[in-house]
Amino acid sequence: MSEILVLVEQVDGEVKKVTLELLTLARSLGTPAAVWAGPGITAEAKAKLAEYGADKIYVAGSEDIVGYVVAPKAELLAQLVAAKSPAAVLVAATAEGKEVAGRLAVKTDSGVITDAVGLGEGFVAEQSIFGGGVNVHAKVTRGTPIVAVRPNSTAPEAAAGAGAEEEVSVTLSDSAKAARVVERVKQEKGARPELTEAAIVVSGGRGVGSAENFSVIEGLADALGAAVGASRAATDAGWYPHQFQVGQTGKTVSPQLYIAAGISGAIQHRAGMQTAKTIVAINKDPEAPIFELADYGVVGDLHQVVPQLTDEVNKRK
Numbered sequence: 650m651s652e653i654l655v656l657v658e659q660v661d662g663e664v665k666k667v668t669l670e671l672l673t674l675a676r677s678l679g680t681p682a683a684v685w686a687g688p689g690i691t692a693e694a695k696a697k698l699a700e701y702g703a704d705k706i707y708v709a710g711s712e713d714i715v716g717y718v719v720a721p722k723a724e725l726l727a728q729l730v731a732a733k734s735p736a737a738v739l740v741a742a743t744a745e746g747k748e749v750a751g752r753l754a755v756k757t758d759s760g761v762i763t764d765a766v767g768l769g770e771g772f773v774a775e776q777s778i779f780g781g782g783v784n785v786h787a788k789v790t791r792g793t794p795i796v797a798v799r800p801n802s803t804a805p806e807a808a809a810g811a812g813a814e815e816e817v818s819v820t821l822s823d824s825a826k827a828a829r830v831v832e833r834v835k836q837e838k839g840a841r842p843e844l845t846e847a848a849i850v851v852s853g854g855r856g857v858g859s860a861e862n863f864s865v866i867e868g869l870a871d872a873l874g875a876a877v878g879a880s881r882a883a884t885d886a887g888w889y890p891h892q893f894q895v896g897q898t899g900k901t902v903s904p905q906l907y908i909a910a911g912i913s914g915a916i917q918h919r920a921g922m923q924t925a926k927t928i929v930a931i932n933k934d935p936e937a938p939i940f941e942l943a944d945y946g947v948v949g950d951l952h953q954v955v956p957q958l959t960d961e962v963n964k965r966k
């Protein structure tokens with residue numbers, strides 16, 4: 650079967666879950682080959698990639714790959730596409746992944762699909778478009794299909810691959826070196842999972858009522874091992890930091906479970922969460938538009954419902 654390149658997302662040598670999801674998807678369509686961009690690959694990382702089906706691991710360990718923002722990663726992939734003629738290239742639909750995908754498409758004169766939430770036979774992607782308002786099936790008809798897949802679109806499943814390592818040396822153009830990374834500042838990370846990658850997200854809206862009351866949302870999130878999100882009404886009010894805003898002008902999430910508490914379900918909020926697998930809405934207004942979208946709805950005051958839910962979840966632990 651033809652090779653499918655999967656660009657590895659990693660932090661400090663630790664492979665991110667989305668990469669395992671992409672390897673799982675790639676396995677159903679061809680032979681997965683992981684592409685490690687930059688220095689710092691570890692034995693654990695190689696073992697993880699092989700465990701999830703990487704038949705090959707292309708390692709481009711040059712410091713330059715990570716020293717110049719995203720352009721070198723696109724050049725690395727373009728050179729691999731030319732050398733290996735893969736059936737497709739999969740990247741995570743993160744901000745960086747999508748930029749790499751776009752640049753790679755230009756370099757290889759190929760079509761690109763972003764924000765895919767599924768990928769099937771013939772590389773037909775299920776894609777969320779127009780701010781999440783419409784889901785379509787799309788297929789690249791020119792060049793090598795390049796598909797940026799949203800985190801949590803598929804469940805990662807282990808199935809060992811050979812994990813044969815192959816070193817790759819890449820020649821970077823001057824234009825790829827136009828913007829140099831001069832400093833990296835590590836973001837302080839709490840115990841909760843990253844919002845865009847979390848399998849469960851609990852979000853609060855204007856109905857939460859105040860910054861202090863967000864502890865109710867956090868309580869449920871912690872009981873479920875979830876990330877916390879917020880509507881723009883809540884972040885604009887200063888109740889929760891803007892980086893946790895979900896929606897058209899915030900983050901796009903696609904978790905297995907999304908719990909919206911005190912959120913009306915405005916189109917701009919939906920744009921960021923409607924591809925969640927299961928949506929639960931808690932709202933005191935039975936006419937709230939969020940119920941049109943929800944798989945399960947609770948009509949009630951979130952200040953009563955959410956703490957009870959948290960207690961029930963904690964009891965089952």
Ligand SMILES: Cc1cc2nc3c(=O)[nH]c(=O)nc-3n(C[C@H](O)[C@H](O)[C@H](O)COP(=O)(O)OP(=O)(O)OC[C@H]3O[C@@H](n4cnc5c(N)ncnc54)[C@H](O)[C@@H]3O)c2cc1C
Pocket residue numbers: 853854855856857879880881882883894895896897898899900910911912913914915916917918921931932933934937949950951952
């Ligand atoms: C260009 C543009 C971009 C935007 N981008 C975003 C975006 O990225 N993300 C986003 O979220 N919004 C965005 N918005 C704003 C969006 O239009 C809505 O105004 C916003 O989503 C509303 O937030 P909300 O649902 O929390 O508040 P509201 O619409 O005020 O809804 C609050 C809900 O809480 C319920 N409620 C109140 N009290 C309780 C209680 N005690 N218990 C249970 N339920 C209760 C109410 O019944 C109501 O349904 C954008 C708007 C524009 C114009």
